[in-house]
Amino acid sequence: MALPFGQHLLLISFFGFFAFNSFVRGQKNNTLIFTKENTIRNCSCSADIRDCDYSLASLMCTCKTVLPYTIEQASYDSDLTIWFTDITALGFLLNYTLVKDLKLSLCSSTTLPTEYLAIWGLKRLRINTEVKDQFPEQSLMIHSSGDSSFKEDNPKLPTSRQTLFYVSFLDTALFNGESSLKSYSIENVTSITNNFPYLSYFKMFSIPSNKSYTVTFIY
Secondary structure, three states: OOOOHHHHHHHHHHHHHHHHHHHHHHOOOEEEEEEEOOEEEEEEEOOOOOOOOHHHHHHHOEEEEEOHHHOOOOEEOOOEEEEEOOHHHHHHHHOOEEEOEEEEEEOOOOOOOOOEEEEEOOOEEEEEEOOOOOOOEEEEEOOOOOOHHHOOOOOOOOOOOOOEEEEEEEEHHHHHOOOOOOEEEEEEEOOHHHHOHHHOOOOOOOOOOOOEEEEEEEO
């Protein structure tokens, strides 16, 4: 027996609403952070945005202006993209953050000096330097998804209760595009300052002697 017209509309509305909710839940929003006109913009994007296209990001993403103190020692569950124009901005947005999947895009032709930035828990890094012809965009896998330390859905910043920490030091001169992206890792590091004296300014990396790091240098 055919259903009345009103019940047809009700069923169509119900299944349409269910399908829309399922689609929205299935979308993966990525975080985009950039500085523009002395402000910091934090955006949630459901699709990849062309590097350094600020107008497109404002149109396609949900963006808000954030205060500087909310950036410090942040952690990101989603993929993170940062557009930057100088080392000061990148260090402010990235240093001491916890992020597993990271993309960094240099949005200027500035030549960058060698400085080291510390990143917790990094698994994959992508970089883009549009002004460089030889190495415009590169990708690097730091740790595989099978590593036990990445099995948590929402990893926390390191605490004294953890037995193994992953920390990556990124050499900012890599954005000059003079060589391909590379890394090497050193396991069972108990003291950053003792093993790498030139990184002595990272005073926060002081842990008990029965703990250890896996340290990765990206250059």
